[in-house]
Amino acid sequence: MSGEEFVPLSLTPMLIGVLAAVACALPGNFLVLRKQALIGDAISHVVLPGIVVAFLITGVVAAAPMMLGAAGAALVSVLMIEAIRRLGNIEPGAAMGLTFTTLFAAGVLLLEQSDTSSVHLDVEHALYGNLESLIWLDATGWESLLDPVALAGLPPELGRVVIALLGVCAFLWLFLRPLVLSTFDESFAQAMGIATNRLGVALVMVAALAAVAAFDAVGSIIVIAMFICPPAAARLMTNRLEHQVAWSVVFAVLSAVLGYVFAGYGPLWLGFDNAVSAAGMIATVSGIILSIAACFAPHRHRSGAPAV
């Protein structure tokens, strides 16, 4: 395929998909290890009301308010889950389900009621994203990568994803040791003087940041696949955390690239002429990777469990 076609139409969506998948998979590792995978579920649902409220307040779809709105929504949902759990003495799973469905319902209602027709924000887009639309029209070929005029026309979503990925990496780099300690032995971490509660909330906020970045590309439900599938598959590959993180990045990149390619070109190979949803395909590929890992990965059994 020539650069003239690939660079404007496929390079940016693919890049956004890859970066978003990595940004989600990194915090996802810790969510899976801490048995908080469904917090990822909850966050990705509440990102929607966060973004809608941010839009209603500011009236524009811009990176900063959207990220603030989503982070705020994530914070609200964490507080709400805690409050319901403590005040009502309700088990965490139910409190979580109650919170995120309610906030999501509120978000959908706000979105349907408000006049968002002028901007690119609608319910279906919010649910499963629109990766294919993030094209780079100013590019003419590979040489555009060096052309400042064309670079100015890059889709703003790319910048958002890069910022989010940098934020995620910075957080992990700064807090890796306390995070690892509090993940594997919370009481030891507390004894070492680590504020484990605050660290947990910070992890959730970082995950929310990643979810916002991925929201543009893949919508609010498929983000969950990026949070959970690559780390879960990586968990079955190894017993060491560093290796697990590395594997999860590999799986995330693999599912984003393969998913995009299958969605864009797979139907053509089979003789159809319409592409299918890239976001859905990325989730599907990550699921296939997970199921392969669940069948063949070296460390798939619980330690101590008899090999079946």
Place this chain on the structure above:
Amino acid sequence: MFWNALTLQLGYNATLVTIGATLLGIAAGVTGTFLYLRKRALVSDAISHATLPGVGIAFMLMVLLGGDGRALPGLLLGAAVSSWIGLLCVSWLTRLTRLSEDAAIGAVLSVFFGFGIVLLTVIQAMGAGRAAGLESFLLGATAGMLFNDALVIAVGGALTLVAVLILRRPMTLLAFDPEYAAARGINVGRMDLAIMALALAVTVIGLKIVGLILIVAMLIIPPVTARFWTERTDHMVLISGLCGGLAAWIGAALSAVAPAMPTGPIIVLVSFGLFVTSLLLAPNRGVLAVYLRHMRFQRRVHLRQGLLALAQGQPIYEAYTVRLLKCAGLAHADGVPTEAGRARAAKALRDEKRWELVRADQAFESAAALYDGLRDIETVLTGDQIAEIDQRIGGPQGVAS
């Protein structure tokens, strides 16, 4: 207008939708109770998202076979099959690999949903226009519901309800004591599957009205709400069904009045409203009741400490205690006891001494276990026993001059 909708006087279709939604709400509330008691509320999340590929495949099959792709029973059958596969995947991932259930749920729900979206885009490409309406399964839409669809939903809801009523004994047993249930000859694995199958039935039936993303709320919120009002399972099932039905009824009526508002989110928000009301106002477990109980407890402690201080002639510095004593007419504003206050204080001190003896005596062990510093001794011991203790304490004695 809203009243008309509530009383089913807003036309034929609105009436159908409202009745269907209410039946569904009741069935969801009742089924959800067992899911909640079994602590598996979020499995329903995986079930509901996993319906999407089934809907897509059923649509394609029906079109390929030359039928109308939108026939509701066919779509619902497909949804049921694919969410059943999703459920099996969750249990397979948890049993055979080291992944915990939450990771399995998250993986299954997102992957199935993603695959469903892929199928939806394939359908869009297949036949332009004919697929319109499949997206309505995401968030539910009742606007263009046909009589047959409403009938399917109503009958399905009623059947689910009947199944729950038949299975409620073994399911209750399982929720509270799986080992005992197994000892009684109940097949625990199969009964768990039955609970899941009922949740699945509710999900599939609810797809058309609330949509697959929010149907979870109808299974989770009513049981949580009901838990505030009772400590008994049978009551909880009833209240949960009532809450679910009420929320669905009000929600469907509201959205019939304002057609721009999607039914699913409205029902969820009404349901959440009921939950918040219960959280705050429920007797016994509600926030308000807990707060009042705490206040009452605080008052009793202050009053008792104040009386003991009065009896021993110690000054009281705590303003709240003085205020309480004054309100009860036991002391003046400056902390000097009134006549009644002196009597009550003397009694309090004597009770304290009685308790001291009771707690030291092995013979009163069971009574002493009830001591918490506030309990009146008369509520624990009989008059004879108190008289016996008083004898040991002895009356006032003259001082040798």
